[in-house]
Amino acid sequence: MKTIAIIGAGLGGLSASIKLASNGYNVHVFEKNAHTGGKMMPIDMGSYHFDFGPNTMTMPEVFDRVFEEANLNPRDFFDWTRIDQHTRNVDYNGESFMMSTNQEEMVDELSKLDPYAADHYNAYLEEIERLYLLSKNSFFPRMFTSPGDYLSPGLFNAVLRVRPLEKMNHFHERFFKHPLLLKAFNRYSTYIGSSPYLSPATFAMIGYLEMVQGVYYVKGGNTKIAEGLERAAKQLGVTFHLNTQVKQVHIEGKKATKVETVDGFVLPVDQVVINGDLLQSYPALVNEKHRPSMRNKKIESSSPSISAFVIMAGLSTRLQNLCHHQVYFSRDYTEEFETLFDGKWSLDPTIYISNSSYTDPSVSPDGDNLFILVNAPPLSGNNTISEEEYKTIIYDKLEAHGLPIREYIVEEKIVGPNEIKDRFHAFKGALYGISSNSLKNSFLRPSNQSKDIANLFFAGGSTHPGGGSPMVVISGKNVAEKIIERDAVK
Structure with a gap:
């Protein structure tokens, strides 16, 4: 039995881990924090539960397929x-x-602000569906290892058809004229940590996920997804090492041979998967001499995505003018992104x-559990x-x-870029x-x-297919399937 x-x-x-364990591998998962799920971190303060992130869930079939x-x-x-009326934009x-x-409801809403x-x-829905289906069929299932991969028959044509040279804001101006509508739909660029004025129109496909497939929530909190994945992995025999930080991946003859933790535990391995921010984790775990194509100078010159400033506030009441998701926009959205970047x-x-x-009063029975997020540099x-x-x-x-939050605060916690860097090893x-503010970083992610x-792989939002x-x-x-495929032909 091979060890991963x-x-x-x-x-x-x-x-x-689930894919590999269900195919007969001996899988060990090392995690520096006390919880699984990465940024999908539960935070409980008194009677208030918060999902640190993400709060807006789409594509439930992707998660279900892992189990199935x-x-x-x-x-x-x-x-x-499923939350059909899902986001109030102000x-x-x-x-x-x-x-x-609901398409009819959306048309009614839009007509009040913008008859155009x-x-x-x-027409907007038809175009974002086209973008989504092209991406789903051509990009999501693949692993790209070099620019030449995009030149394969059919794939290069798909790249040209997903509007790679058009900016997201320009794309949305085809369908929306009112400033609030442009802000609301341009906000999809922040889902990948980028600017709508710089990132490709390709990512407008995110609108298809929210406006057609729908926005979802998991009863008890979205962190139940990570808990469920962990339970499934354990049922399949995966060994978890929580509160355990890996010190080094040992390399011999251009192969990873063992993993060493800070407390001295050493695990001989056949394959290694680094699931984390590649720009931070790779140089921390692998000596620079073993990674000539990813030297420290190259990493430091990378253009990072935006960060976040988060306030989690548990209130003693329920504010009547709040729903599940809402956004309060700046006066000048262009200037906001210029400032951030x-x-x-x-x-x-x-x-x-x-x-x-x-949606789910059980997660906060005594009042609102407000997860307040602002984009940060x-x-x-x-x-x-x-x-x-x-x-x-x-x-x-x-x-x-009209949201007097300070009057009702019972519990409060702030998480800023420094804590995000330290807790999640984020570059x-x-x-x-x-960031996906350029064509290269959008389509040629690490x-x-x-x-x-040869036997070192990467998974996570900093690699393909993205955040x-x-x-x-x-x-x-994708990484697990590649490992299984390679072993099958040996």
Whole structure:
């Protein structure tokens, strides 16, 4: 029986562990934190439960397939709830509209703000479906190891058809004219840690997931997904080493031979999967002399995605003007992104709030559990504002929108870029590794397989196919299938 070490128990590592264990491998998962799921981290304060992230779930079939392919029933581990009216979008001047998977409701909502958008919404849905299906069939299932992979028959044509040279904002201007609508749909770029004014229109396909397939929530909190994946992996015989940090991956003859933890435990291995931020984990675990194609200088020159500033606030009441998901936009969205990617904090930030107790009161029986997220710059010398100062800016803005949060706070916790960097080994505190603000970083993300070490693989949001929970799960599954395929032909 071959032994696989998976370093990092994020969603990619969990999905890989299940696939590998169900195919007869001896799988060991090492995780520096006390929980599995990576950024899908549960935080409980008093009677208030928070999902650190992600709060908006899509593509439930991707998660279910991990269980089904291991001959397990996903409903034995968690249940999905679909939220049809899912996100209220509010502009700086109080104008608002609700996103819904119901096409007639959306047309009615759009017509109040933008008759042009109402007339073109069906065309928008058709185009984002086309983009999604091309991506799903051509890109998601593959592992790319070199630029030449894109030149294979059919694939190069698919790349040309997903609007790689058009920017997301320009794409959305084809269908929407009202400033709030453009902000709301351009916000999909933040799902990959990027700017809508720089990232390719390809990622507008995210709209298909939310506006057609639907937004989902898991009863008890989205962190039940990670808990379910961990339970399934254990049923299949996976060994977990929590609160255990790996010190080094030992390399001999361009192959990983063993994994060593900081407390001196050594595991001989046949294959290694690093599930984490590649830009941070790879140099920390593998000596630079063994990775000539990924030297420290190259890593340091990478352009990181945005980070986050998060407030988790448990309230003593339920605010009547909140639903499950809502966004309060800045006055000047273009300036906000220019500021962020200049390494500075926006003083008029767009604010996202998840209030999962609106859908599931059991996770917060005594009042709202507000997960408040603001895009933040990756760590740099420009990070001069204090957490207390920024919290005040956020609360002041929300109060102006009729949300007097400070009056009702029972529990509160702040997580900023520094903690994200330290807790999740995230490169410069970035949420998604390299940003997708260029054609190269969008379509040529770091490969899922080391170019220098034959049996070393990578899974997670910083590699192909990209950020977001479903993509991370797919990356782990792709890596596991590649290992199984390679072993089958030996």
